[in-house]
Amino acid sequence: MTNENLAAIDIGTNSFHLIIVKILEDGNFEIIDREKEVIRLGEGNTGDIKEIKESAIQRAIETLKKFKEISDSHNAEIKAVATSAVREALNKDEFRREIKEKTNIDIEVISGTEEARLIYLGILKSVPIFNKYSLCIDIGGGSTELIVGKEGIIQFSNSHKIGAVRLTQKFFPDYELSKERINDCKEWVKGEIFSSIKQIKNYPIEVVVGSSGTINSLGFLVYSKNSNTDQGYTILNNFEISSADLKSISKDILKKKSYEDRKKIKGLDSKRADIIPAGAIILQTIVDELNIEKITLSDYALREGIVIDELQKKGFLNKFPDLRDIRMNSIMQLAKSSKYDLDHCLHVSNLAEQIFEQTYHIHKLDEENKEYLNAASILHDIGYHISHSQHHKHGQYIIQNSELLGFNENEIKIIGNISRYHRKSHPKLRHKEFSSLNSQSREKVEKLSAILRIADSLDRTHQKLVEKISIDNNDKEIIFNLYCNGKYPEVEIWNLERRQKLFEEIFDLKVRIKCS
CATH class of the missing domain: 3.30.420.150 (Exopolyphosphatase. Domain 2)
Incomplete structure (x- = not known):
């Protein structure tokens, strides 16, 4: 592509939609602007859309002029697609010609089959x-x-x-x-x-x-x-x-x-x-x-499908990700948008995953919950650029007000709460966001935030001193065997001893530490 930004215009029967995306280095995209205008191209018809009326054409021209101006301000290449109303109108050629003359936008009229294909492309990227x-x-x-x-x-x-x-x-x-x-x-x-x-x-x-x-x-x-x-x-x-x-x-x-x-x-x-x-x-x-x-x-639907289709044609997107890739792409996009120590958070995520996988018999949570833990681990310090002392609370707000594709509303709330409780206060019903969850979700937050606290404590200096964890347990205690890269993790162990109480309360096990 000659431009690093792409504008997709969906010319529908009821409304016109514009999205502008920035093409990222990894071939994915980030939506940087949106606009919508109700046009009613099919007005004045009774069922079958035989003609686009002159008044509707003028509304279309004025709106597309605005869309063109917005797109140009982002230096975005424009791809405009028209669906049902234009597809059926007997004067569709005149409509396209007038739009081209007045706005310099070329409109592609697509079939119902192509419309379905593009809609499916868009949905696959978001659900x-x-x-x-x-x-x-x-x-x-x-x-x-x-x-x-x-x-x-x-x-x-x-x-x-x-x-x-x-x-x-x-x-x-x-x-x-x-x-x-x-x-x-x-x-x-x-x-x-x-x-x-x-x-x-x-x-x-x-x-x-x-x-x-x-x-x-x-x-x-x-x-x-x-x-x-x-x-x-x-x-x-x-x-x-x-x-x-x-x-x-x-x-x-x-x-x-x-x-x-x-x-x-x-x-x-x-x-x-x-x-x-x-x-x-x-x-x-x-x-x-x-x-x-x-x-x-x-x-996501047609307009996002237009973007994906164009990127595929240009060689940016070669395949569709499975569920985990959709979620991970969304998490990493949010993480990279903020200034904090992402390398530390990725290491914490690795440690948290090691703990999770070795304690299935204790926490009894499924693989999907590991994804919540992974997301919260990567994002747990995202609030740092607002406030150091309250970054756990600011991070929760950022997470719960972000568009994390692949996660539903309740899952995003769970992730936000896990992140919030990686430090300071334990989960409490008097906390509004925690109490808004149902009992099953609250239990997940308690267990996963307890694991995150342990993992985060084990990289307190952000030096990745603890590389691997092996776990043993009996009915009364759990032993974290730490394998280090040569330097004794004195600060990490001190920090863990200060923050292990939540884990001990939730799982009713005394925490012990051994370092190799």
């Missing part, structure tokens, strides 16, 4: 589904994509002309709801997806992922209702919504018969109050037809 049979549902303004994939290969995909904007115009043109209109819409959706549902049932689906604005909006409504808040939730990626929660939210939406009433729904963007009923009907119908129990949300 840990690579090794699983996955059903991906993406509800846009003009179409809904149903995708079945495993290990980066699409097994089945279909693009259906049932988007939130399209069905709003067809069944709720004045934005008013009635029982008859709702039933007609449901039956229409059932008919449109019938053949796909039949084929999808032939696959052993292990996880269902939802992406794009409609599904993420419904997910946020679920979160708002369950947490009794409409603000402060930023980590939607990997958030799970149950079929029961979805049904409850859908009922709440469809009870609000008027557009004005729906604008008052807590947690709903007022710009979606007109099209959210159709979107809810589409998703609820798919869930009902396939007996889906839960949906995992993805922040």
Whole structure:
């Protein structure tokens, strides 16, 4: 690439999205800017999108001028892709020509099959589904994509002309709801997806992922209702919504018969109050037809897929990582963004892993918990650049307000709490962030933070004096046999003796140290 930055523009039926990414040395990318504008390209049509109206074209031009200016400010190469509305419009060539003349942006119109491929690429980068049979549902303004994939290969995909904007115009043109209109819409959706549902049932689906604005909006409504808040939730990626929660939210939406009433729904963007009923009907119908129990949300979709596709073409990305790689890339990206002794933290992570692997019979935690410990170990000093004395608390805040791809909200909270308790106070129920976890998660935090305290103590001087640990134990004590690189770790042992109490309390074992 001639530029080190890339801008991806998703020209959708409902809205236009821009993301700008910085290409990193390892071939991955970091999102450095975002923008979104509701355009409604398909306005004025009733179901089928036959023509893009002049008013919509002018809105598109003004928005794309802004997107071009933002992209140029980042010296970013632009890749613009158009989907359902432009794909179907009889005047799509005129639309593309006018956009090129007024903005100097070339638009590529992609097929429904290509749209599904790019969506799957994006989802694979944000949700840990690579090794699983996955059903991906993406509800846009003009179409809904149903995708079945495993290990980066699409097994089945279909693009259906049932988007939130399209069905709003067809069944709720004045934005008013009635029982008859709702039933007609449901039956229409059932008919449109019938053949796909039949084929999808032939696959052993292990996880269902939802992406794009409609599904993420419904997910946020679920979160708002369950947490009794409409603000402060930023980590939607990997958030799970149950079929029961979805049904409850859908009922709440469809009870609000008027557009004005729906604008008052807590947690709903007022710009979606007109099209959210159709979107809810589409998703609820798919869930009902396939007996889906839960949906995992993805922040990434088409526009991120565009980025990944371009990077693959340029030779930057050669393969898709499995779950652990997605998580590790995200952790390391956050770690490298802050100034602290990362080499020390990586060594602590290695020591913590040695302890974890030799104490399965004591802590009784599975491999996934080792990843939480690894993440917390690498990030445990990330708060240093804010405050030395309170870095454990600042670190927790940074972790819990960062986008750690591959981890869901609860997992990020667990990691943040483990990091917070690597020093100073033991976990206590009076601590808000700790008490917000359920009992199982609190137990994980207690056990893993106890291990992290031991590991961190054993590199107190940041000199990596302790290279290896072997562990023996009986019913009353645990013995840490330390293998050193030549110099006696006097400070490390002194520090461990000061900080071993949490481990002793949690596991009911007296800690002893031997040094070779």
